[in-house]
Amino acid sequence: MAQQTRIEAMLDHYSAFMKQFPDIEALAHADEDALMKAWQGLGYYSRARSLRKAAQVCVDQYEAKLPDTRDELLKLPGIGPYTAGAIASIAYNERVAAVDGNVIRVYSRFYDLHDDFFDLKNRKKLEKKVENDLPGTEDISDWNQALMELGARICTPKIARCEDCPLASFCASSTKAHPEELPVKRKKAERRKEEKHVYVWYAIGENHEILLHIRQRPKKGLLAGLYEFDETLPESVYETQNLGEHHHVFSHVEWMMDGTLVHTDPGEGFVPVSRIDQTHSIPSAFMPFYQRAIAQIVPLEHENRGKSLFSMDSALED
Numbered sequence: 001m002a003q004q005t006r007i008e009a010m011l012d013h014y015s016a017f018m019k020q021f022p023d024i025e026a027l028a029h030a031d032e033d034a035l036m037k038a039w040q041g042l043g044y045y046s047r048a049r050s051l052r053k054a055a056q057v058c059v060d061q062y063e064a065k066l067p068d069t070r071d072e073l074l075k076l077p078g079i080g081p082y083t084a085g086a087i088a089s090i091a092y093n094e095r096v097a098a099v100d101g102n103v104i105r106v107y108s109r110f111y112d113l114h115d116d117f118f119d120l121k122n123r124k125k126l127e128k129k130v131e132n133d134l135p136g137t138e139d140i141s142d143w144n145q146a147l148m149e150l151g152a153r154i155c156t157p158k159i160a161r162c163e164d165c166p167l168a169s170f171c172a173s174s175t176k177a178h179p180e181e182l183p184v185k186r187k188k189a190e191r192r193k194e195e196k197h198v199y200v201w202y203a204i205g206e207n208h209e210i211l212l213h214i215r216q217r218p219k220k221g222l223l224a225g226l227y228e229f230d231e232t233l234p235e236s237v238y239e240t241q242n243l244g245e246h247h248h249v250f251s252h253v254e255w256m257m258d259g260t261l262v263h264t265d266p267g268e269g270f271v272p273v274s275r276i277d278q279t280h281s282i283p284s285a286f287m288p289f290y291q292r293a294i295a296q297i298v299p300l301e302h303e304n305r306g307k308s309l310f311s312m313d314s315a316l317e318d
């Protein structure tokens with residue numbers, strides 16, 4: 001969770017997730033929709049799936065425990081060299097490195113390295129250098145955490161606080177005017193821009209409940225397996241309303257979105273709003289349209305029928 005989000009932003013998600021899946025067994029047996037719902041709002045949903053797959057491997061092969069060496073951890077889905085090194089060194093005191101962006105930054109500045117560490121060959125060379133500097137097993141956990149923290153708090157991407165840095169008297173960059181120029185940055189590729197029209201179909205069910213038409217996205221690709229609204233109008237249209245615009249940025253693509261609320265007949269694929277709230281994971285890209293749709297339908301239906309049709313609170317909470 002913390003790899004793509006600020007710690008403060010993920011803490012509530014973390015607590016709720018741990019309550020729902022308190023151990024490896026529980027996670028290994030998690031239902032797909034429940035897992036996606038618990039991950040809602042954190043993005044990069046494939047991480048949640050990898051976490052569950054890793055839990056399943058732990059249950060099948062490691063007596064429902066996390067393996068305790070880097071090499072074994074690397075065999076788990078979703079765990080790469082950095083995570084494996086971090087777990088093995090911090091939790092199990094194995095003498096291995098954990099090289100993330102923070103460590104690359106500190107090393108680049110400390111040794112005045114001008115290589116492009118996005119290049120795998122250079123990165124491997126750096127990892128070797130970091131490995132060579134490692135202390136013994138008794139200090140490895142503190143050492144790796146100290147390097148990460150130094151990069152996260154003192155030697156940060158935009159500001160190198162050399163005056164507060166315990167390494168300043170040994171560091172090759174501490175007397176430079178702009179230590180922040182390192183590490184060498186790679187030019188970011190332009191994100192593709194896509195226009196997207198979102199049609200939120202709604203209907204009123206037999207028991208006067210509000211229904212929305214949602215569908216599951218393909219199992220592979222962007223936002224795989226999550227729920228979304230339609231991109232076309234339904235056959236019968238009673239009324240439409242504008243749901244405004246939303247601009248959503250992913251790592252490689254930007255969606256320039258606009259939304260329309262469409263009143264239509266109920267049918268296949270319609271789900272009561274109260275159920276969507278509990279069990280269907282709607283990604284952040286579609287969330288503004290979902291919330292605006294509910295905010296528009298509720299007063300509309302109050303007006304039409306003169307009575308409350310469903311618990312407005314539950315629909316507006318999310």
Ligand code: SF4
Nearest residue numbers: 155162165168171174
């Ligand atoms: S002295 Fe400055 S540049 Fe060097 S590691 Fe510390 S903060 Fe970074």
